Amino acid sequence: MSDPVLRLTDVSRVHGTGAAEVHALRGVSLEAYAGELVAIMGPSGSGKSSLLTIAGGLDSPTSGSVTVDGQDLGEAGISGRAKLRRTSVGYVFQDFNLIPALTAAENVALPLELDGAGRRSARDAARVALEEVGLDGFADRFPDEMSGGQRQRIAIARAIVGERRLILADEPTGALDTETGEDILKLIRARCDAGAAGVLVTHEPRYASWADRVIYVRDGLVVDEAGETPSTVFAVEVEG
Amino acid sequence: MSVKHALLALLEKPRYGYELRAEFEQRTGASWPLNVGQVYTTLSRLERDGLVEAGGTDAEGRSLYQLTEAGRVEVKGWFDTPVERTQPQRDELAIKLAVAVAVPSVDVGKVVQQQRNATMQALQGYRRQARSGAGDDLAGGLVLDRLVFAAEAEIRWLDHCESRLRRAATSTAPEPAEPTEGGPR
Numbered sequence: 001m002s003d004p005v006l007r008l009t010d011v012s013r014v015h016g017t018g019a020a021e022v023h024a025l026r027g028v029s030l031e032a033y034a035g036e037l038v039a040i041m042g043p044s045g046s047g048k049s050s051l052l053t054i055a056g057g058l059d060s061p062t063s064g065s066v067t068v069d070g071q072d073l074g075e076a077g078i079s080g081r082a083k084l085r086r087t088s089v090g091y092v093f094q095d096f097n098l099i100p101a102l103t104a105a106e107n108v109a110l111p112l113e114l115d116g117a118g119r120r121s122a123r124d125a126a127r128v129a130l131e132e133v134g135l136d137g138f139a140d141r142f143p144d145e146m147s148g149g150q151r152q153r154i155a156i157a158r159a160i161v162g163e164r165r166l167i168l169a170d171e172p173t174g175a176l177d178t179e180t181g182e183d184i185l186k187l188i189r190a191r192c193d194a195g196a197a198g199v200l201v202t203h204e205p206r207y208a209s210w211a212d213r214v215i216y217v218r219d220g221l222v223v224d225e226a227g228e229t230p231s232t233v234f235a236v237e238v239e240g
Numbered sequence: 241m242s243v244k245h246a247l248l249a250l251l252e253k254p255r256y257g258y259e260l261r262a263e264f265e266q267r268t269g270a271s272w273p274l275n276v277g278q279v280y281t282t283l284s285r286l287e288r289d290g291l292v293e294a295g296g297t298d299a300e301g302r303s304l305y306q307l308t309e310a311g312r313v314e315v316k317g318w319f320d321t322p323v324e325r326t327q328p329q330r331d332e333l334a335i336k337l338a339v340a341v342a343v344p345s346v347d348v349g350k351v352v353q354q355q356r357n358a359t360m361q362a363l364q365g366y367r368r369q370a371r372s373g374a375g376d377d378l379a380g381g382l383v384l385d386r387l388v389f390a391a392e393a394e395i396r397w398l399d400h401c402e403s404r405l406r407r408a409a410t411s412t413a414p415e416p417a418e419p420t421e422g423g424p425r
Contacts (some may be wrong), residue, residue: 209367214360225357
């Protein structure tokens with residue numbers, strides 16, 4: 001079995017100290033393999049979003065380790081983590097996090113340009129990604145000229161541009177109606193089927209069911225898991 | 241569930257027994273398979289009640305059934321009347337949880353978790369069916385959506401049960417309890 005794209009080992013995160021101490025995560029271990037979509041469910045305040053920000057290098061664990069594509073995020077340092085976020089990790093947020101003054105294509109090309117890609121090649125890659133999410137023809141529109149579903153598609157294009165290996169999605173369907181939400185999940189699923197590893201945080205069972213495995217988090221702990229184990233997912237892949 | 245009215249409605253066009261079964265299963269995305277014996281038993285009851293009648297034979301000599309005027313009225317009445325919801329059907333899961341809460345030796349949290357996993361796996365199964373094209377035809381897609389919504393509602397309800405059980409456990413505990421890995425006890 002190949003190495004996981006994402007590996008969290010015994011990750012804890014404590015905010016504050018003394019009486020104000022809050023344990024957001026208490027020793028969580030989790031792996032996501034190429035081709036696999038893992039959903040994380042749990043009530044508000046269970047630690048599921050903390051888990052995702054740590055997986056994406058946006059926050060660091062108090063203890064435990066995180067590796068992405070074999071690279072230890074703790075050892076990578078601030079600049080190493082920033083580079084990893086620009087090149088290997090795609091992040092999709094509930095509120096899209098698009099830059100309003102940039103067009104769809106400019107938003108999508110931004111991580112590549114920040115990483116030093118030429119303007120032209122970054123824009124070309126952005127157009128390909130926009131096409132993949134069904135937004136061909138919308139490249140020059142600004143986010144506020146588009147619907148919520150279309151904006152989230154831009155965000156997904158930005159998360160997958162440049163062959164990212166790890167897609168992290170935090171309630172990506174939060175502000176969308178059911179049908180549009182399903183379309184967004186279809187895109188994330190397709191990217192995982194094409195070889196990326198995906199982690200989806202959601203409180204909606206219907207979206208979690210797109211995943212191969214569903215992990216339940218409560219009070220900073222993994223309490224339960226439903227679905228196929230990674231080894232059976234992988235075995236099916238090998239035989240297929 | 242009685243399939244009488246569904247079969248009756250599909251006799252808008254004269255059909256023979258096997259054809260009627262195939263039509264029913266295709267329309268409902270094969271979610272509720274029927275055996276052909278059931279179909280013929282239903283047809284003979286409908287005939288006895290004057291809702292269908294023999295409608296000759298097709299080119300291959302198979303006996304066709306068709307709606308009578310009374311049958312048409314019955315079908316219209318079925319579509320015009322909402323499905324009864326005020327008297328909910330007996331729900332094994334609700335009964336099981338209610339009883340589990342009352343039986344001290346039962347780990348209710350575990351009952352909830354096991355059910356949630358099973359229902360999530362069912363939901364994943366519907367998802368796989370949809371992705372393999374089972375819901376592409378409109379009628380089959382609506383049925384599949386129905387199953388997805390029902391499984392989703394059940395998981396939400398189980399989440400809710402879990403929270404209530406935890407709250408109840410905390411409010412009766414002598415000390416503020418540390419969260420435990422196995423969920424509510």
